[in-house]
Amino acid sequence: MMRYVLAGLLLAAPASAQEWFLHEYGELRAYHGDWLAVCDDAGAGPCRVVQTGVDPGSNAFFDLRLAAHRIDNSPDWAIEVMDRNMPAAALTELRFRFDGQEVTVPPSAWTVGDMRSANAADTVTIRDPDLAYDLVGRMKAGNRVIVTYAPMGDGDGRASFPLRGVTAAMNAVEARVVVRQE
Numbered sequence: 619m620m621r622y623v624l625a626g627l628l629l630a631a632p633a634s635a636q637e638w639f640l641h642e643y644g645e646l647r648a649y650h651g652d653w654l655a656v657c658d659d660a661g662a663g664p665c666r667v668v669q670t671g672v673d674p675g676s677n678a679f680f681d682l683r684l685a686a687h688r689i690d691n692s693p694d695w696a697i698e699v700m701d702r703n704m705p706a707a708a709l710t711e712l713r714f715r716f717d718g719q720e721v722t723v724p725p726s727a728w729t730v731g732d733m734r735s736a737n738a739a740d741t742v743t744i745r746d747p748d749l750a751y752d753l754v755g756r757m758k759a760g761n762r763v764i765v766t767y768a769p770m771g772d773g774d775g776r777a778s779f780p781l782r783g784v785t786a787a788m789n790a791v792e793a794r795v796v797v798r799q800e
Contacts (some may be wrong), residue, residue, distance in 0.1 A: 655785070704740045712765070721752065764777070
């Protein structure tokens with residue numbers, strides 16, 4: 619019986635939440651499971667949560683990235699997907715599969731580029747607040763998300779991300795933004 623209680627306590631604990639620290643790049647950061655919470659300008663700038671991955675055999679720091687950017691002065695998020703093999707300007711399909719449930723993103727809902735630059739040829743951003751709200755809710759409830767896109771470009775047309783810690787990371791960012799706005 620004791621091991622079931624212990625197992626329940628471990629499952630209820632936050633996913634490896636760590637304290638905020640100032641990174642050498644001037645960002646305030648905190649790790650939460652597989653996710654990183656980041657606020658620019660030592661915590662005074664825009665905040666986001668990030669999950670990255672590396673393709674097999676790659677020597678890059680990361681080849682794929684899923685990020686949720688908190689939109690200042692609003693409760694909204696924007697979702698950003700990056701895959702080095704994604705021909706973002708040529709995309710005709712974009713789908714998110716959360717633990718078997720699929721969400722198709724209409725082409726009108728994404729833009730090429732990241733939050734800071736339209737020049738990111740391997741990145742798309744979803745700024746529609748209703749769609750982003752739905753995706754954030756699914757991220758918080760899910761275990762894994764697989765993003766698929768077409769055309770595939772030079773890769774396999776998919777980027778997979780674990781969701782362990784995304785809720786804690788988003789909560790940490792939201793708490794930070796609320797404190798900053800007060």
